[in-house]
């Protein structure tokens with residue numbers, strides 16, 4: 001854009017920090033310095049990430065010797081978890097790994113709600129860029145294509161955009177991987193935010209997704225926005241592996257305390 005025009009637009013509509021809403025100097029400064037210093041999991045400018053096993057195939061949950069609550073850092077230094085017997089083709093470790101860029105609290109929550117419900121779809125590019133850095137550190141070499149957990153077509157029409165898709169597009173572009181649509185949400189489910197427990201959410205999304213043939217033989221990075229109980233990502237990962245994907249690793253913008 002022509003510089004004087006950009007300057008005028010910035011004067012009339014001052015750019016604001018994605019997280020706290022304070023006015024920042026230019027549209028290049030999407031996150032103010034104070035937020036960079038205090039964002040949960042980004043304190044001191046060092047991006048730390050959580051890795052967790054949020055999902056196990058239901059049939060394996062009661063397997064003897066398997067600790068369903070175990071978490072495993074991604075740095076490879078962790079003690080290996082006991083590995084239960086899995087159905088042919090199922091790769092437990094790949095399917096359950098999920099990294100979160102931030103914790104879903106304070107300014108992160110306010111910024112995300114603005115992204116999801118106020119039509120500020122451009123925030124997805126900022127959030128996706130933050131995710132890309134974390135994913136590069138944590139999951140580099142573990143996937144060949146990026147996909148996302150989609151909205152139903154009805155909900156996407158109503159909102160005007162699919163918030164997880166914008167995150168996935170940005171991650172794919174920044175990291176140089178193809179973005180591949182692999183899932184169709186074939187029916188509306190109750191908004192997860194209206195369901196508080198994992199026990200309510202798992203049946204809510206069960207069987208809600210169809211897998212496209214393009215998922216076959218891919219090592220996928222599956223993107224979603226917020227991780228709460230993990231029900232949505234678990235269902236999508238299970239469907240993708242059932243549908244022929246070679247492996248799935250997951251990444252979300254933020255993790256809420258929903259377990």
Ligand SMILES: [Zn+2]
Nearest residue numbers: 017020032035
């Ligand atoms: Zn800020």
